[in-house]
Amino acid sequence: MVGFGGRASIRVAFLAPAAVLMLLTLVAPSAIIVAYSALTHGAYGGVERPFTVENYTRLFDPLYAAIFWRSLWIAGVATTACLALGFPLALFISRSGARKNLYLSLVILPFWTSFLIRTYAWMFLLRDTGLINTVLQSLHVIREPLPMLYNDGAVILGLVYGFLPFAVLPMYATLERLDRSLLEAAADLGATPRDALWRVTIPLCAPGIRAAAILVFVPCLGTYLTSDLLGGSKTILIGNLVQNQFTASRDWPFGAAASIALMAVAMILLFAVRRRGEELL
Amino acid sequence: MGPIIELRPILELRKVSKRFPGQHAVKEVSLEISRGEFFSLLGPSGCGKTTTLRMIAGFETPSEGEVWLNGSRIDSLPPYRRNVNTVFQSYALFPHLNARENVEFGLRRKGANEIEARVRKVIEQVRLDGKESRMPSELSGGERQRVALARSLVLEPDVLLLDEPLSALDPQLRKQVRAELKDLQRRSGVAFLFVTHDQEEALSMSDRIAVMNAGAVEQSGSPQELYQRPRTRFVASFLGAMNFVDGMGVRPECTRIAKVGAGRRAIVTRCVFLGSAIHVEAKLEGGELVIAQVSSHGSAAETFVEGEPVQIWWDSADERRFA
Numbered sequence: 001m002v003g004f005g006g007r008a009s010i011r012v013a014f015l016a017p018a019a020v021l022m023l024l025t026l027v028a029p030s031a032i033i034v035a036y037s038a039l040t041h042g043a044y045g046g047v048e049r050p051f052t053v054e055n056y057t058r059l060f061d062p063l064y065a066a067i068f069w070r071s072l073w074i075a076g077v078a079t080t081a082c083l084a085l086g087f088p089l090a091l092f093i094s095r096s097g098a099r100k101n102l103y104l105s106l107v108i109l110p111f112w113t114s115f116l117i118r119t120y121a122w123m124f125l126l127r128d129t130g131l132i133n134t135v136l137q138s139l140h141v142i143r144e145p146l147p148m149l150y151n152d153g154a155v156i157l158g159l160v161y162g163f164l165p166f167a168v169l170p171m172y173a174t175l176e177r178l179d180r181s182l183l184e185a186a187a188d189l190g191a192t193p194r195d196a197l198w199r200v201t202i203p204l205c206a207p208g209i210r211a212a213a214i215l216v217f218v219p220c221l222g223t224y225l226t227s228d229l230l231g232g233s234k235t236i237l238i239g240n241l242v243q244n245q246f247t248a249s250r251d252w253p254f255g256a257a258a259s260i261a262l263m264a265v266a267m268i269l270l271f272a273v274r275r276r277g278e279e280l281l
Numbered sequence: 282m283g284p285i286i287e288l289r290p291i292l293e294l295r296k297v298s299k300r301f302p303g304q305h306a307v308k309e310v311s312l313e314i315s316r317g318e319f320f321s322l323l324g325p326s327g328c329g330k331t332t333t334l335r336m337i338a339g340f341e342t343p344s345e346g347e348v349w350l351n352g353s354r355i356d357s358l359p360p361y362r363r364n365v366n367t368v369f370q371s372y373a374l375f376p377h378l379n380a381r382e383n384v385e386f387g388l389r390r391k392g393a394n395e396i397e398a399r400v401r402k403v404i405e406q407v408r409l410d411g412k413e414s415r416m417p418s419e420l421s422g423g424e425r426q427r428v429a430l431a432r433s434l435v436l437e438p439d440v441l442l443l444d445e446p447l448s449a450l451d452p453q454l455r456k457q458v459r460a461e462l463k464d465l466q467r468r469s470g471v472a473f474l475f476v477t478h479d480q481e482e483a484l485s486m487s488d489r490i491a492v493m494n495a496g497a498v499e500q501s502g503s504p505q506e507l508y509q510r511p512r513t514r515f516v517a518s519f520l521g522a523m524n525f526v527d528g529m530g531v532r533p534e535c536t537r538i539a540k541v542g543a544g545r546r547a548i549v550t551r552c553v554f555l556g557s558a559i560h561v562e563a564k565l566e567g568g569e570l571v572i573a574q575v576s577s578h579g580s581a582a583e584t585f586v587e588g589e590p591v592q593i594w595w596d597s598a599d600e601r602r603f604a
Contacts, residue, residue, distance in 0.1 A: 179371075179373070181369055181371060181373040182373050182375060182376075184338075184340055184360070184367075184369070184373065185367070185369060185373035185374075185375070186375075186386070187339070187340075187359065187360040187361045188338060188339075188360050188361075188365075188366055188367045188433075189361075189366065189386050189387035189390060189432065189433075189436065190361045190387050190390040190391045190436070191361055191386075191387075191390045192361055192390075195361075195390055199386070199390075200375060203377045204375075204376070204377055
């Protein structure tokens with residue numbers, strides 16, 4: 001009895017700091033955002049009464065709905081590309097024997113540099129007077145610089161580059177655990193390597209593929225840095241919309257409503273994927 | 282034409298060797314397995330029997346030698362192009378497919394006809410009716426093993442390779458499955474190549490056995506042949522018990538023991554009751570330990586006590602000499 005009480009108090013002691021931190025930095029701000037999203041904006045920022053649902057109804061305005069669709073589309077393309085590029089890489093690493101750890105550390109090596117700096121580096125590569133265009137021009141491959149920066153393609157490239165490790169790691173983890181004798185059994189039963197990949201490896205790695213999709217899609221959907229730097233003024237995503245409302249537009253309630261809507265979309269998709277996952281697992 | 286083909290072995294290994302870095306796992310193994318034969322590779326763990334099996338299945342490539350299956354050389358073919366199938370030690374059932382889908386897997390890969398009928402037939406054959414929709418995790422060990430068998434047999438392989446398929450079952454079940462497996466092999470007519478380290482399994486099921494030690498085949502032949510005329514000390518001691526006296530071997534059941542008589546003098550060191558028989562361990566004057574098997578019932582059942590002087594002898598016809 002004394003032991004149980006002692007253990008319980010130790011548990012509280014260890015969990016309390018994290019719980020307090022979560023309460024102060026996640027639950028409380030979320031509550032504030034929810035409250036703000038139902039208020040009216042003040043003339044110089046801030047919020048005023050009365051309570052209203054107008055901030056939410058405004059989101060259905062075609063202008064903003066288009067931004068939502070665009071964000072979903074770009075996040076979807078970036079996620080698909082991350083899975084398509086990341087899966088072969090994860091498969092390769094999982095079969096690299098003694099070199100596994102070396103390759104894994106190379107995958108996470110970019111994290112040693114700030115994401116902001118790495119995104120700037122892409123600007124230097126892609127802009128009209130950037131490395132790629134300069135080299136191609138000096139080699140007389142092209143006369144006019146290729147417009148590689150400030151478009152959707154640049155945003156997707158930046159997202160894929162930034163989030164590829166988040167796709168590789170969970171897929172690697174499931175591939176690593178895959179029982180090799182199952183692949184031998186598949187070959188034994190007449191499956192070519194391609195059959196074995198589609199019928200055994202991929203279905204059995206579905207949990208890792210789903211985890212990778214969530215880990216890439218959710219942050220891509222809310223991105224604002226990548227679209228801000230690489231997309232220029234043409235590519236406005238939900239993240240940029242929220243940022244603008246809190247800064248230049250001084251419409252905090254609408255920004256709050258947009259970020260709540262973003263969270264809701266992310267949650268819905270997450271639950272959709274998770275529920276299907278539970279049947280398989 | 283027909284009979285000539287029938288007489289050729291279905292599977293033939295010609296001086297097959299396998300070297301791994303720092304290890305000579307299989308040394309010039311030659312084997313011939315006939316159609317419909319139950320053939321066992323018997324040996325202790327690490328003797329190269331599983332590597333040999335894997336070279337036949339196609340998971341390993343021989344360093345030297347040839348593998349012939351049904352008249353064609355297969356040692357450089359990938360596993361999915363060899364008409365042999367494997368029952369893995371852990372069964373390796375696909376965990377995301379149910380019993381029926383596991384059995385169908387190979388047929389679908391080969392684009393076979395009448396999949397449904399063939400699957401139904403083999404599922405009946407291994408008595409899995411009613412369990413087709415269960416996932417492997419919902420099946421017992423014995424049922425999993427039968428799915429693994431069905432999944433392979435449905436493809437009608439030239440040879441079925443079995444890698445210690447009974448070792449994952451509990452001992453109670455193992456004896457029963459032995460009989461079932463042998464029965465299934467006879468009914469299907471498929472040649473079985475059975476890898477085991479359990480001499481009792483090999484002796485009770487096989488038409489022929491090859492005993493392997495340190496990567497090489499020490500001796501092959503029928504169970505009776507191997508038991509009664511072991512050519513090496515290794516084979517003699519691996520298949521059943523053997524007393525070694527003056528460089529010769531005598532089986533415990535051929536070793537006579539009595540309190541009085543004209544034999545070698547010995548002192549009883551231990552009596553082990555085995556149910557139908559008693560093993561009396563005794564130390565000869567020369568220091569060798571010998572075991573004499575005594576029936577545990579009837580008039581022959583003398584009782585021996587530890588430390589008691591006894592006489593031990595045997596017919597010279599029962600002595601075995603080794604190469």
